[in-house]
Amino acid sequence: MIAISLQSGSNGNCIYIETEGVKLLFDAGIPGIQAERRLASYGRDIRDVDALIISHDHADHVRYAGVYQRKFCLPVFVTRKTLKHAAAGQKLGQMDNVNYFKAGEHLNFHNVSVQTIPSPHDGVDGVAFVISSREKHLGILTDLGHVFKDLYSVMGYLDAVFLESNYDPEMLAHGPYPSFLKRRIAGPRGHISNAESAELLQTGSRLKWACLAHLSNNNNDPATAIRTHREILGESFPLYTASRSMATAILKV
Ligand SMILES: [Zn+2]
Ligand SMILES: [Zn+2]
DSSP: OEEEEEEOSTTOOEEEEEETTEEEEEOOOSOHHHHHHHHHTTTOOGGGOSEEEOOOSSHHHHTTHHHHHHHHOOOEEEOHHHHHHHHHHSOOOOOOSEEEOOTTOEEEETTEEEEEEEOOSSSSSOEEEEEEETTEEEEEEOSOBSOOHHHHHHHTTOSEEEEEOOBOHHHHHHSSSOHHHHHHHHSTTBOOBHHHHHHHHTTOSSOSEEEEESOOSSSOOHHHHHHHHHHHHTTSSOEEEOOSSSOOOOEEO
16 A cells, blocks of 8 residues: 655645555645646556545635546545535535545445544544555544544554644644634644644554644644654654645555
8 A cells, every 4th residue: 555645734635545456535625736746746647546535624625626526537525514514615616426425434445445433623524534455554544633532443453644743732822823723723623732643653553654744834843743753652663744835755554
């Protein structure tokens, strides 16, 4: 299995996964042309993607879903509630080939399964994901709200994970955001901090790597996130950070 984060953060999210000949995109938060170019730089054609799967209704995850569907003819997988709220809040435009799932269901694409995990984040019907094929399990766990119980059971069998590591509490406390926004981010339906992310990773006994994702621009930076993780985790496995402005390397599972 290979994974590429094409971009990660409140300015737009999109992750590409390829395994057993199945090609999946998770979220459509960056312009179509950027997703197309970043995939092309790794020799991949976005038109070959088998499914675009949407995590939740926030613009940084769904904004360009209509563009990807029309321009690249991608089948879209989304919950009814998420699509309804996303369409009410932003201009997605006409979309064909929409396939509905319920939060908590498994989606199957040939020999690849995608488990959807309902999350307490403040989207209307948000989910996190575990992609499984040939005994390999990769998590895409961002926009989590807080570290909820299901995450611990999932962490026990993941081989690799993109995990939210949104903010450093000190930077958030002393940063420029208004207090209602600070409360939202640190609250139970916002985002998880560097230390919360690291403590969750500590419970992963099979992890080969973790890629820290959805880092805040104002309340975090890659060096701080990695330092906090290393303080808690030691040197147990490789850590990467998903950039807010470019694609990661190809990460293998
Ligand atoms: Zn987000
Ligand atoms: Zn969100």
